[in-house]
Amino acid sequence: MTASTTKALVVTSSILGSHGQSLALAEHFKTLAASRGDIQVTERDLVALDLPHLGAEELASWQVEPTARNDEQRQLATRSEALIEELRAHDVLVLAVPLYNLGIPSQLKAWFDRILRAGETFRYTEAGPQGLVEGKRAVILAARGGQYAGTALDSQTPHLKAMLGLIGVTEVDVVFAEGLAMGGDHRERALQEARQAIGGLIERL
Template sequence: MTTRALLITSSVLGENGQSNALASHFETRAAARDGVEITTRNVVTNALPHLDIAELGAWQTPVDERNEEQKALVLRSDELIAELSASDVLVIAVPMYNLGIPSQLKAWFDRVLRAGETFRYTENGPQGLLEGKRALILAARGGMYAGTELDSQTPHLKSMLGLIGIKDVDVVYAEGLNMGDATRGAALKEAFQAIDQQVDAL
């Protein structure tokens, strides 16, 4: 049985990004496993524009009434949703920027959190349409935030994933990365070990 993983990276620092280091470790370990297929998407090098009224309006226009521009705008979201729908495990490598997620990653979420496609509104509230998937968040932070009021990032990510039905979410933290070499080294070592355990569970 094949497990299909979709790996999203979102650091603007490229090879110097610590969240990209976590992603690379995951990719290397997972690629060595039989029966694991990995699709990668870098939302920085393949950046999406901020969501605007033209794109939102295209989604809301009936299929047979869309003009060529609207069809192209809808296709952008459709392709990302298809990529996500085809995966069993979503892996998001994310740095913390100003206590939140990179705007590039938010732009990706804005395309895959789409009413009528990945969730729907019911009389009991939103219902996710991508149930049965798992998610793994690889979070790199310069300071120590996990479990504190300053960590608005983790609940935000879990809420967005939950909206589309992905509620089985694990988080690997690498924190204190800007707090000295010893702290950084220990944090990355612990995070790499935790990633190894996650890969073993695929």
């Protein structure tokens, strides 16, 4: 590893295993990154991690000073703190995201619930929230059965950008692979265009 190495955190959230097209896009990113030699990739599989929904006890554990936490609070707070530390340790965040019922997977929401923390990754000011995660960029690899980008039904993209922007990640590139359930030719063309777009992004990292 050299001083110019770019560290990329690839976060996946597909429940379909090897059949997930968002995972296929993530694999393509990883393959191209490996061919560069100066991009170090860490993968975080949120389905395997199996985070529970955020509950009141875990939320409360964040409000207790670390030295004052009991064993249960310490264990609960560690979930969030480890994920935030992992995020901060990387230069590029790559989110491979399927579209489930017009939204993000619940596994990905559970991850965001741990990294969007007031006082840690953003703070409230008189001028509004201020992100505290600086100097990073994000790539969204969006795989969808239908065609939604640029329409009112695409609530996923602005939601992801808003959550990233809350913590200070405002440089966001989106690669869409859409219409993947609309037939063979359309599917293959969409995937090929997405792979080409990923290649272009890799060159700019």
